[in-house]
Amino acid sequence: MTRDEALFEFCLRLGDTTLILGHRVSEWCGHAPILEEDIALANTALDLIGETQMWLSLAGEIEGKGRNADDLAYLRDAWDFRNLLLVERPNGDFGRTVMRQFLYDAFASLMLAGLMKSADTRVAQIAAKASKEVAYHLERSADLVVRLGDGTAESHARMQAALDEHWPYALEMFVADDVDCVLAEVGIAPDPSTLRADWDALTGRVLSQATLDIPDSGFAHKGGKSGRHTEHLGHVLTEMQWLQRAYPGARW
Amino acid sequence: MxxxxxxxxxxxxxxxxxxxxxxxxxxxxxxxxxxxxxxxxxxxxxxxxxxxxxxxxxxxxxxxxxxxxxxxxxxxxxxxxxxxxxxxTTDWLSDEGREKLEAYGIAPPQPAGGPARCPHCGGTDLERISQFGSTPCKAQWRCRGCLEPFDYFKCI
Structure with missing residues (x-):
């Protein structure tokens, strides 16, 4: 695998993850429990789609086959997507959505901090932009995890169930493969397994404040990073891509 | 020519x-x-x-x-x-821009991370409603003095 082949895959992983999470979060628009949360969710989704635009544009540039961010977002099928399995999980209740966001935000903040020092200037510039936005996402999701986890018996039980459900999917974030190794070697991206200790510390602090028990299982679902997805991704794409599929090349 | x-x-x-x-x-x-x-x-x-x-x-x-x-x-x-x-970064907002924001009812960004005063009544007893607002660059705050909600241009 050449450096550029690895970087193309890596940009797809970042961009597809923000794209699918952004789409999932946008499903809340008009449905959140209170107006302020509705607005916060929509803003978070917007930032994630903005980050997608940057990562998928770079992926298209590296690939060099003339595909832009829209082509990559709307004209690939499930097996070509490289997002983490965690983000294609259905939203579930508000607590599940918040927990998924928190586990991802904590990872994203550490990954982007590493990418800001990337040997590839383009990667470093996108990371610098995105990390400012992710800081606000993490502040909100961590705050909500504590308020709901250390809330009523009902909200506590829901947050614990959310954590138990998401945990094995979250651990996929730290499983390194050939792509990660090639990029770590040349200083373009940190090996994700090296982020685990800081992630454990960050999430551990918040989850303990939220009076939630961290699952002791080390099992990780894998496949998203190489295009083997759960059945949920196809449904997301059906909704997200239908217009470009039904009316190819349609423009605003 | x-x-x-x-x-x-x-x-x-x-x-x-x-x-x-x-x-x-x-x-x-x-x-x-x-x-x-x-x-x-x-x-x-x-x-x-x-x-x-x-x-x-x-x-x-x-x-x-x-x-x-x-x-x-x-x-x-x-x-x-x-x-x-x-x-x-919000550090690039001009001084004139900050004044215009406040006159318009949007509290300008502050290094402390929250608004200095209510853009309506000047009160300083303030509370944050949400770190997110009507546009990506704003947060929602409320003045406990005049009870009015207002936008805060958040630091980034």
Whole structure:
């Protein structure tokens, strides 16, 4: 695998993850429990789609086959997507959505901090932009995890169930493969397994404040990073891509 | 043969200072600090614009507004380029822009991370409602004195 082949895959992983999470979060628009949360969710989704635009544009540039961010977002099928399995999980209740966001935000903040020092200037510039936005996402999701986890018996039980459900999917974030190794070697991206200790510390602090028990299982679902997805991704794409599929090349 | 003199970049900056931000029309795109450079490359005017937030939907409207304004001034060869780095920061808001924001009812960003005073009554007993607001760049706050909610332009 050449450096550029690895970087193309890596940009797809970042961009597809923000794209699918952004789409999932946008499903809340008009449905959140209170107006302020509705607005916060929509803003978070917007930032994630903005980050997608940057990562998928770079992926298209590296690939060099003339595909832009829209082509990559709307004209690939499930097996070509490289997002983490965690983000294609259905939203579930508000607590599940918040927990998924928190586990991802904590990872994203550490990954982007590493990418800001990337040997590839383009990667470093996108990371610098995105990390400012992710800081606000993490502040909100961590705050909500504590308020709901250390809330009523009902909200506590829901947050614990959310954590138990998401945990094995979250651990996929730290499983390194050939792509990660090639990029770590040349200083373009940190090996994700090296982020685990800081992630454990960050999430551990918040989850303990939220009076939630961290699952002791080390099992990780894998496949998203190489295009083997759960059945949920196809449904997301059906909704997200239908217009470009039904009316190819349609423009605003 | 007609010889024309290209307008100076200082002149172009003055013109850009009259282009309002589409979401917060009391401040201009230069007040907002998103126009990063103006330069002539041969007879083509190149304007570098940086996005506030990566997904801000106003970004493409801003580029269109800048283009429309400059074309109305007779500039024919024009290129607007997006510049990502260094990333936009609220430190680039002009002092004039901060004053205009406050007069409009939006508390300007503060290094402390929250508004200094209520833009309506000047009260300082304030509470945060949400770190997110009606546009990506704003948060929602409330004044406990006059009880009015208000927008705060958050630091980034």
């Amino acid at each position: 007609v010889s024309t003199t290209l307008p100076s970049t200082a002149q172009v900056w003055d013109w850009l200072a009259e282009v309002p931000d589409p979401e917060i029309p009391v401040i201009s795109v230069t007040d907002l600090g998103i126009v990063r450079s103006v330069e002539w490359q041969g007879d083509t005017l190149v304007v570098h614009v940086t996005p506030t937030y990566s997904g801000c939907p106003a970004t493409s409207i801003i580029a269109l507004d800048i283009e429309t304004a400059l074309r109305a001034r007779g500039i024919e060869n024009l290129r607007i380029e997006r510049r990502l780095s260094p990333p936009w």
